[in-house]
Amino acid sequence: MKVYKVKVNGKVYEVEVEAVDEVKGGIEAPAQVKKEEVVVSQGSNDILAPIAGKVLSVKVNVGDTVKKGQTVAIIEAMKLENEIQSAFDGKVKQIVVSVGDDVRNKDVLIVLE
Amino acid sequence: MKELFFESIDSTNTYLKRNYEDLEDLTFVRADLQTAGKGRNARKWSSSKGKNLMFSLLVKDKKVMKAFGSLSVLSAYAVLKVLESYGIEGLSIKWPNDVYVKDKKICGILLEGVSKDEMECLIIGIGINVNEDHFEGDFLHEPVSMKQILHKNVDLNKFKEKIYDLLIETIDSIRSGTDLYEKVIAYDYLKGKRAYCLIDGLRKEVSIIGIDADYSLKISDEGEEKNIFSDEITFHL
Structure with missing residues (x-):
């Protein structure tokens, strides 16, 4: 197997x-x-997509320390470039998406610990 | 209607992204000079000091933000109608959000948003070539100014007031659910044209059917109709 x-x-x-x-x-x-x-974390520190769209850029790497309000990714949808900011402080544990990925509303983008 | 004015700033869009939490819905931020002006896809927006209209409008109303799909095109429509009132002919909207005079670009719009758990604000960044005498450098799309077309200077303050008023009126239409689609499509630059575009990594020649009712762009790819939403599609005419 x-x-x-x-x-x-x-x-x-x-x-x-x-x-x-x-x-x-x-x-x-x-x-x-x-x-x-593989169930990607649905914990309270997950950063989720607020809209459906395409990942334009990812601004952090695994292991980075993230501050509340820091931009971690940009999602593009219907000509709108949407900055995704972290709602809390944390450390990047997992980056679930890559540039060019299509995401749906509430998909997990980044997992913080 | 509140306006913050800067003689010089990096970018009016960036200013709003940094300060939106402390500002009211429908706050305008304007600058005479932007040192790091932005276009879509990280392109730059350059302009001579004091000659053109460059500003950003902050939107925090949830109902309007929900309609973000229409905001690019409808903002362009508002600018177009004001330019039309100055007697400028040959105006059109090049999807998703440029205003053209015949085949030259007179206005660019950058729509940005900030989200945490949900969308917190939308920022409509608009740059209009008003009194620029000539354009230097390499441009993706050939630019033109109101002065070059009208052969006279335009009163920037009066022009600005008209633009602000019509933008607010357009946003009120969105809020009230008034449909402007039938009016907008009369100015569709790409309708009926053939263009190259990148679809799934392949460069293809397609026919442009036109702006659809949801403000996406409808194309025909070898007889198959598709709707384009994403900004990753590049058109080469």
Whole structure:
């Protein structure tokens, strides 16, 4: 069983893939895929997308100290460049999105600890 | 209507982003000179001191902010109508938010927002070429000024008052739910044109159908109609 990390629309999933032996003739049964969703933190210190749009830039790196009010990312939607500011002080634990990603309203962008 | 004026500032948009929490809804910030004026996609906006109208308007009304998708185009429409009242012909709106006189750009608009858990404010940054005599440097789109078209200086203060008044009136229309779409599309610069645009990393020639009712841009890509929302699309005519 091999484990792959797959990123879909900004969310990371862990997928286990089991190889199926070759069978001559007949119809092969599909490989059994066990999908485990990696739940990105929904803690109170997550920085969420306030609107749906595209990530224009990410202004921080993992390990950076962030102050309340600091701009951490910019999301573009309908010609509006929207600065996302942190609502609290913290340290960047995980950056969930990359430049160019499409995000939906309330998607987690950055996880702080 | 409140206005803050600076003889010189880095950027009126940046000023509002730094200070929006302490300012009222519909505060204008204007400058004679911007040392770090901004356009969309981190481009610069340059202008000679005291010759042009450069300002930003702060919006904090939640209902208006919710309609941000229409604000770029409708702000451009407000500017266009004032320019039209000065007798300037050949005006149009080049989606998403430039005002053109025939094939030259007379006004650029940068819409920015600040969000924490939700959108806290919108900032409409507007630069209009009023009394610029000539333009130096390389430009993405050839510029033109009111003075170059009208062959006379324009009273900047009177012009500014008209622009402010019509912008406020336009925002009131958004707040009241008045639909300006049918009026706006009469000035659609790109409608019916063919253009190259980048779609999913591929450069394609497409037909522009025009500004749609939700203020996105409708295009036809090999017979398939699509709506463009994102600013990552680049048009080359």
